[in-house]
Amino acid sequence: MAIFKRPALKTTSRKKREMPQGLWQKCPGCADVVHEIELAQNLRVCPRCDYHFALSAQERIENLLDSGSFVEHDGELRSVDTLQFQGMASYEDRLRKYQDATGLIDAAVTGHGAIEGHRVAIAIMDFRFLAATMGSVVGERLTRTIEFGTANRCGVIIISASGGARMYEGMLSLMQMAKTSGALARHASERLPYISVLTNPTTAGVMASFASLGDVIIAEPRSMVGFAGPRVIKETTHQDLPEGFQTAEFLEEHGLIDSIVHRRRMRAQIAQFLTYFSAAA
Numbered sequence: 001m002a003i004f005k006r007p008a009l010k011t012t013s014r015k016k017r018e019m020p021q022g023l024w025q026k027c028p029g030c031a032d033v034v035h036e037i038e039l040a041q042n043l044r045v046c047p048r049c050d051y052h053f054a055l056s057a058q059e060r061i062e063n064l065l066d067s068g069s070f071v072e073h074d075g076e077l078r079s080v081d082t083l084q085f086q087g088m089a090s091y092e093d094r095l096r097k098y099q100d101a102t103g104l105i106d107a108a109v110t111g112h113g114a115i116e117g118h119r120v121a122i123a124i125m126d127f128r129f130l131a132a133t134m135g136s137v138v139g140e141r142l143t144r145t146i147e148f149g150t151a152n153r154c155g156v157i158i159i160s161a162s163g164g165a166r167m168y169e170g171m172l173s174l175m176q177m178a179k180t181s182g183a184l185a186r187h188a189s190e191r192l193p194y195i196s197v198l199t200n201p202t203t204a205g206v207m208a209s210f211a212s213l214g215d216v217i218i219a220e221p222r223s224m225v226g227f228a229g230p231r232v233i234k235e236t237t238h239q240d241l242p243e244g245f246q247t248a249e250f251l252e253e254h255g256l257i258d259s260i261v262h263r264r265r266m267r268a269q270i271a272q273f274l275t276y277f278s279a280a281a
């Protein structure tokens with residue numbers, strides 16, 4: 001009987017116990033074990049297979065922006081539990097848990113700064129915070145970032161990573177899709193650039209709104225990008241999906257993404273686009 005074939009599971013748990021917590025990471029790309037220090041020295045990219053591990057918003061700021069140039073905006077905005085959401089834990093409890101774990105108030109850090117001397121309005125989503133779902137605070141911070149870019153006539157950069165809209169805020173989450181898109185339309189009508197950077201994973205309501213509206217859309221290698229995840233689509237349609245479906249590479253091949261950019265080249269690449277846009281303006 002299947003139940004008697006359990007020793008294999010025991011082996012796995014013993015291995016886990018032997019691995020000191022937090023010092024080693026198993027790479028989802030090549031299944032190799034990588035030391036934290038090695039990852040930290042390599043922009044959290046696997047030195048064996050180039051798999052891009054998630055970065056926090058703070059790490060992205062350090063990697064992308066000119067040193068000391070970042071000024072945060074709207075850090076005080078906080079979500080309200082409008083729906084009085086009751087699940088396994090209340091929405092307020094969940095928010096508090098993620099705030100304690102990440103040191104963030106919500107899933108996006110926004111502000112302005114400079115990239116190789118180009119002034120930018122920038123928003124960075126942090127997947128560690130409730131899967132970077134977009135509720136009213138994320139939507140409002142993003143919208144204000146875009147509006148700051150428009151008012152100050154500078155480019156807007158949004159680094160996306162998201163599980164989609166935040167169900168705890170219901171309709172208030174969904175309306176953020178229209179709000180951010182509207183702000184981007186006004187930004188575009190002023191002939192100002194918006195560069196959308198997709199990271200692993202960028203999905204659902206975020207992909208269906210501002211993330212797919214960039215004048216230039218670039219993605220980190222092998223990011224999962226799409227509306228619903230491949231597992232959900234497969235379970236709903238009962239169809240086998242094409243090889244590589246919903247990877248950034250697949251979307252680039254089919255014209256939905258302009259360029260796949262390695263994290264090591266991201267800053268230089270964005271700067272190059274900004275130079276191009278400023279020359280064209």
Ligand SMILES: [Zn+2]
Pocket residue numbers: 027028029030031032046047048049050051
């Ligand atoms: Zn790897």
